[in-house]
Each structure stands twice: as C-alpha cells, then as structure tokens.
Amino acid sequence: xxxxxxxxxxxSERKTLTDEEVVSEYLRTQNNYYFEIxxxxxxxxxxxxxxxxxKEESLAQDATQDxxxxxLLNLSKFGGKSKFSTWVYSIxxxxxxxxxxxxxxxxxxxxxxxxxxxxxxxxIDDKELLEIELDxxxxxxxxxxxxxxxxxxxxxxxxxxxxxxxxxINKTESAIKMQIKxxxxxxxxxxxxxxxx
Amino acid sequence: MEKNNFQKLEELNEAKFAESADAIKNNxxxxxxxxxxxxxxxxxxxxxxxxxxxxxxxxxxxNKVKELPLKDDL
Numbered sequence: 001x002x003x004x005x006x007x008x009x010x011x012s013e014r015k016t017l018t019d020e021e022v023v024s025e026y027l028r029t030q031n032n033y034y035f036e037i038x039x040x041x042x043x044x045x046x047x048x049x050x051x052x053x054x055k056e057e058s059l060a061q062d063a064t065q066d067x068x069x070x071x072l073l074n075l076s077k078f079g080g081k082s083k084f085s086t087w088v089y090s091i092x093x094x095x096x097x098x099x100x101x102x103x104x105x106x107x108x109x110x111x112x113x114x115x116x117x118x119x120x121x122x123x124i125d126d127k128e129l130l131e132i133e134l135d136x137x138x139x140x141x142x143x144x145x146x147x148x149x150x151x152x153x154x155x156x157x158x159x160x161x162x163x164x165x166x167x168x169i170n171k172t173e174s175a176i177k178m179q180i181k182x183x184x185x186x187x188x189x190x191x192x193x194x195x196x197x
Numbered sequence: 198m199e200k201n202n203f204q205k206l207e208e209l210n211e212a213k214f215a216e217s218a219d220a221i222k223n224n225x226x227x228x229x230x231x232x233x234x235x236x237x238x239x240x241x242x243x244x245x246x247x248x249x250x251x252x253x254x255x256x257x258x259x260n261k262v263k264e265l266p267l268k269d270d271l
Contacts, residue, residue: 030233032226035226035229039222039225043214043218043221043222044211044214044215044218045207045211047210047211047213047214047217047221048207048208048210048211048214049207049210051210051213052206052207052210057213057217060210061217061220061221064214064221065221065224065225065228068221068225069225069228069229069232072225072229072232073232127199130199130200130201130202130203131200131202132202133202134202134205134206134209137202137203137206138206141206152203153203153207156201156203157201157203157204157207
C-alpha cells in the first residue's frame with residue numbers, strides 16, 4: 001500500500017516538476033531519480049532528431065547515448081538563459097553536425113549550383129513546407145546537408161525563434177535568416193529534382 | 198491545429214526508439230556510474246596528493262635553510 005502511494009506521489013511529482021526544477025534537484029542531490037525524469041522526457045526526442053540527421057538507427061542509438069552523457073556532464077553549465085529543451089536540442093544538433101563533419105559524410109549531390117533557384121524560394125510558403133507529404137519530406141530531408149536539415153528542424157519542428165537559433169548556432173540574426181533561406185532553397189531544389197515531372 | 202509533417206516525421210522516428218530505449222538507458226547509467234566513480238576518486242586523492250607535495254616541498258626548503266652557512270662560519 002505504501003509502495004503504491006509512493007509510486008502515485010512520485011508519478012505526480014514527475015509530471016508537475018518543470019525541467020529547470022528537475023535539473024536543480026539533480027544537481028543538488030545527484031539522485032538517479034531526477035536523471036530518470038530527464039531521460040524519460042528527452043531521450044526519445046533526442047533519438048528522433050539524431051535519426052533524422054544521421055539516417056541510420058545504430059548511429060542514432062550511439063549518438064543518443066553520447067548526447068545524454070554530454071547533457072549530464074554539462075548540466076551545471078545550464079544557466080537558464082534559454083529553455084531547457086532548447087539547450088538540450090542545441091547539444092543534439094551540434095553533436096550530430098560535428099559527428100558528420102568528422103566522418104566527412106557531408107557530401108550531398110544536391111549541394112552545389114543552387115543559384116538558379118533563388119527566385120523560386122520566395123514563393124515557398126511555410127504552410128506548404130509543413131504540409132508536404134510525409135514520404136516526400138523524409139526523402140528530401142535525407143538528401144539535404146545536415147546543417148541545413150538541422151536549421152529547418154529547429155524552425156519548423158521545434159518552433160524555435162530566430163533568436164533561439166542564434167544561441168544554438170552561435171551566429172548573428174542576419175546570418176541565421178540567410179541560412180534558413182538557403183536551407184529552404186536546397187529543400188525546394190531537391191524537391192524539384194525528385195518530383196518535377 | 199496546423200498540420201506539421203515535420204512533427205509527424207519525428208514522431209515516426211521516436212517510435213523506433215522503444216526497441217532500444219532500455220539498452221541505451223543502461224549504457225548511459227553505467228557510463229554515468231563510471232564518471233561519478235572517477236569523480237569520487239579525484240575528489241578523494243587529488244587534495245591528498247597536493248598536500249603531500251606541499252608537505253614534502255616545505256620540508257625540503259627547511260632542510261635547505263638549515264644547510265646554508267651562518268655568517269660567523271664565513
């Protein structure tokens with residue numbers, strides 16, 4: 001009975017504690033219970049992002065482990081300047097991009113010669129991008145370079161603001177806007193190559 | 198609610214996580230354990246090493262001071 005009550009209490013605590021409260025409790029107590037809360041909330045999301053960027057399940061599994069370790073070891077450096085989720089995702093995106101750079105897999109066949117499509121990009125509406133068929137979206141995301149893929153995910157999946165993306169990528173607002181524009185350009189270009197018929 | 202296939206794509210990817218969730222959690226826990234063990238060892242022994250080094254350095258300088266010739270001896 002006591003065990004049941006304890007489980008019930010801890011379940012409600014799991015739900016009510018904010019990420020920031022869990023982090024400060026973990027740092028104060030080093031209790032595994034708080035680590036498990038963070039793991040439960042973020043591990044699948046981290047894996048999902050890693051899989052989208054790295055494309056292979058085994059790589060995504062290893063990356064999830066490494067990202068979780070990185071988060072745990074750097075928890076004391078989380079200053080609360082951004083949302084905890086933004087901080088977690090920034091570690092995830094940067095880890096995946098660095099991983100691919102190291103492996104030198106960043107060679108997309110659609111990377112070069114994008115200038116001819118510049119006029120097309122302005123016509124691409126965000127709504128259109130968000131509603132593109134799932135199979136097509138997956139295929140296009142697999143074809144565009146990881147850095148562009150990541151910035152599109154930050155904007156359209158995580159709903160990050162330009163300022164938040166600036167913090168993640170450590171660039172100025174104008175640079176981020178340009179990078180988003182270029183990423184959309186590549187997205188359109190790949191879409192046209194694959195489906196223009 | 199606005200349709201967002203980016204989110205749907207991630208949900209599909211997240212669904213694949215269930216198969217490997219436990220294995221990853223165990224690995225992270227064991228790596229976390231190793232790190233905290235290393236941390237504990239450092240916390241325990243590094244101050245001792247420093248205090249030993251400082252102690253031995255102090256005794257060396259005391260000996261050197263003793264070995265210096267006195268003014269009357271010169």
